[in-house]
Amino acid sequence: MPEHPLHVATWLAEVFGGPSDYTEHHGGYAHMLSKHLGMAITEVQRFRWVGLIAQSADEAGLPGDPEFRSAFMAYVEWGTRLAMGNSQPEVSPPRRAPVPRWGWGEAPPCAG
Template identity: 70%
Template sequence: MTDDAVPTLYAWAGGAEAFERLTEVFYRSVVKDDLIGPLFAHMDADHPKHVAMWLSEVFGGPDRYTKERGGYTVMLRHHLGKAITEPQRRRWVDLLMDAADEAGLPDDPEFRAAFAGYIEWGTRLARHNSQPGATPPIEAPVPRWGWGVAPPYQP
């Protein structure tokens, strides 16, 4: 497969609509969750759509989060000072993986490995950056995540 022929993770997942489905399902269970629900008690009704825009951009889709929301800096500011604990981070990951199944994201090993890789990385950064006294960079590009060592499966 040439580089040009390799679909982005965004395209493989089903595009913007797939990520919106994912975050709708995800935040429906997040707000009901005893451990992390309280962190999201005051979230904006559009929060799921914004996170879908972020994930779409990360996985190779259009740069809408950068253009329409303000990019990395805005995402970072939402996490500063939240003091996310490891059990909370892990719950966030578990609920997102459940949501990926429920929303019907592709379940092939290659896609899920790349997806989980970003989620593991991103949640660990979010926890780290949310601690009191953390001094993460305030400006950076939105990360772009690819297939890594396991390109899309070809029968």
């Protein structure tokens, strides 16, 4: 999927307060959820993806200060754990929800 990195970047931009491009162009939460349903993501796969996102953040020149990285990686941890849970075959996650808006220190409530 050559377009996947762009979709991830667009999703993350919206989550962190940028424009609602993921919602407007891809369908928001419902679309993102549909891409993970039934994939049965494992903890090993989730952990690897977290590492790749951290490496990509470095390569993209995102700020490296502890405050920024703490908030950024907290979202990545939170989001990947939800995605992993929602990807399991026996799970029926909510089909409609807004794209989460991540703050710079607090986590939104987990609905899953």
